[in-house]
Amino acid sequence: MVRAFSHQWPPIIQGGMGVAISHWPLARAVSLAGQLGVVSGTGIDTVLLRRLQDGDVGGHIRRAFAASPWPDLANKILSRYFRPSGRLPDQPYMRLPLWNLESNYWQSALAMLGGFAEVWLAKFDHPGQVGINLLTKVALPNLAVLYGAMHAKVDVVLMGAGIPREIPGALDLLASNKPAALRCDVVGLSPAQSPWIRFDPTSYETISQAPLKRPAFFPIISSYSLALVMSKKATGAIQGFVIEGPTAGGHNAPPRGAKQLDSSGQPVYKERDVVDLKAVAALGYPFWLAGGYGFSGALEVARAQGAAGIQVGTLFAYSEESGMAADLKQQVLTAVCAGFASVRTDPLASPTGYPFKVVDMENTLSTTAVYKARQRVCDLGYLREAYSNAQGDVSFRCPAEPIANYVEKGGRLEDTVGRKCLCNALMASAGIPQHQSDGTVEPVIVTSGDAIAHIQDLLPPGCNSYSAKEVIDYLTKGL
Ligand SMILES: Cc1cc2nc3c(=O)[nH]c(=O)nc-3n(C[C@H](O)[C@H](O)[C@H](O)COP(=O)(O)O)c2cc1C
Numbered sequence: 001m002v003r004a005f006s007h008q009w010p011p012i013i014q015g016g017m018g019v020a021i022s023h024w025p026l027a028r029a030v031s032l033a034g035q036l037g038v039v040s041g042t043g044i045d046t047v048l049l050r051r052l053q054d055g056d057v058g059g060h061i062r063r064a065f066a067a068s069p070w071p072d073l074a075n076k077i078l079s080r081y082f083r084p085s086g087r088l089p090d091q092p093y094m095r096l097p098l099w100n101l102e103s104n105y106w107q108s109a110l111a112m113l114g115g116f117a118e119v120w121l122a123k124f125d126h127p128g129q130v131g132i133n134l135l136t137k138v139a140l141p142n143l144a145v146l147y148g149a150m151h152a153k154v155d156v157v158l159m160g161a162g163i164p165r166e167i168p169g170a171l172d173l174l175a176s177n178k179p180a181a182l183r184c185d186v187v188g189l190s191p192a193q194s195p196w197i198r199f200d201p202t203s204y205e206t207i208s209q210a211p212l213k214r215p216a217f218f219p220i221i222s223s224y225s226l227a228l229v230m231s232k233k234a235t236g237a238i239q240g241f242v243i244e245g246p247t248a249g250g251h252n253a254p255p256r257g258a259k260q261l262d263s264s265g266q267p268v269y270k271e272r273d274v275v276d277l278k279a280v281a282a283l284g285y286p287f288w289l290a291g292g293y294g295f296s297g298a299l300e301v302a303r304a305q306g307a308a309g310i311q312v313g314t315l316f317a318y319s320e321e322s323g324m325a326a327d328l329k330q331q332v333l334t335a336v337c338a339g340f341a342s343v344r345t346d347p348l349a350s351p352t353g354y355p356f357k358v359v360d361m362e363n364t365l366s367t368t369a370v371y372k373a374r375q376r377v378c379d380l381g382y383l384r385e386a387y388s389n390a391q392g393d394v395s396f397r398c399p400a401e402p403i404a405n406y407v408e409k410g411g412r413l414e415d416t417v418g419r420k421c422l423c424n425a426l427m428a429s430a431g432i433p434q435h436q437s438d439g440t441v442e443p444v445i446v447t448s449g450d451a452i453a454h455i456q457d458l459l460p461p462g463c464n465s466y467s468a469k470e471v472i473d474y475l476t477k478g479l
Pocket of ligand 1: 016017042133159160220244248251291292293313315448
């Protein structure tokens with residue numbers, strides 16, 4: 001069975017890369033080149049807040065705010081958070097309260113306007129298509145970000161790191177400007193006992209209540225069973241899949257079955273982790289293959305397996321337009337050129353418990369010395385898990401927070417081992433690190449796919465940068 005879709009999707013999806021690696025300039029460049037550019041919506045409220053405190057260089061946020069359907073709210077946010085002359089070099093960024101179930105009005109407003117601004121800037125003044133990527137696990141801000149992005153006419157929503165079963169129905173409701181809700185996964189509570197994460201668009205005064213375009217939804221999956229769940233049991237329609245393998249940058253799905261590590265401490269993936277593409281194809285949706293498809297000729301390889309195209313992250317992460325801090329980007333490119341860039345799958349680093357890819361680099365949180373020297377603090381809290389506390393209330397904890405706090409909240413000591421504060425480290429990789437009150441600057445962590453060496457094909461001798469357009473030309477060479 002092949003489902004009839006009127007929409008023509010591009011063969012290349014530039015993968016969503018948080019935090020702010022796939023920011024709007026990258027998605028815009030990809031979209032202008034005729035492919036699907038994807039902005040990251042993860043942590044976008046903090047990203048927006050930090051950009052405003054850094055003086056909104058180039059005036060882009062103010063430009064987007066001026067076009068937003070919430071002009072009063074946008075002005076209030078500017079008067080609260082915008083610092084025209086930026087911060088002093090060591091000045092800490094202002095912080096927002098951590099997200100919780102009774103989401104704070106300002107936090108949701110920043111998430112909503114952040115989602116709006118990022119997509120609006122990526123789509124401004126051209127007809128190309130733009131998607132937004134969110135992590136299912138970072139559930140609390142997602143509805144606000146999605147609603148903002150929908151006001152900027154986002155074309156596709158792409159979500160992995162969990163089972164985004166309730167998102168399609170939420171998109172249907174938000175498109176009609178109606179309140180939407182997601183079940184909050186709570187350790188210690190059954191789904192039926194779990195509370196709702198709610199977002200009500202009518203809490204914010206909008207200049208128009210006209211129905212919004214309902215974006216397409218592409219769940220990012222790593223097994224046929226997940227594809228089946230999403231096609232049969234989602235709360236609304238999906239329009240395609242991204243099928244991501246364990247060589248991809250960022251978080252990876254854990255291997256199926258009992259956890260097994262190789263001699264270097266990396267998870268072992270086996271035959272049963274390979275997705276049955278024929279079975280997925282039989283569901284009738286277009287699909288894109290992700291993870292190790294960033295090489296010339298990969299499109300033909302993917303199409304030969306029935307795919308509509310490929311999703312690529314790593315090659316774009318080091319392009320001129322990506323949001324990675326310039327010095328880090330250069331360090332990795334130099335290492336790639338010298339042939340010694342290496343990537344490892346860290347089974348412990350992420351508070352989510354999912355394996356996470358790290359580039360081995362000095363002076364980053366992936367080294368033991370930097371990890372040990374960092375004072376544990378949880379001041380962003382996106383990756384915290386909800387749990388039912390001794391009083392029967394829902395509370396939040398993170399295995400990367402100060403160990404005593406985590407254990408006091410009922411967390412297991414062994415779960416804190418090797419856990420890294422990805423929230424702070426990924427903000428730092430995007431060039432917006434927190435300056436803590438003890439004078440330290442949050443260290444960075446760099447994530448990439450295993451096939452980082454393919455970057456070499458884009459870097460002729462003596463050349464130390466390449467554009468997103470060059471990545472696309474490389475991927476489509478000879479087609
Ligand atoms: C720096 C970086 C950050 C990433 N962050 C995310 C993310 O926030 N959400 C997500 O769904 N995928 C994320 N990914 C995965 C990409 O979207 C994409 O699927 C993957 O990179 C494709 O495989 P490749 O790395 O071999 O090109 C990230 C990848 C990289 C390289």
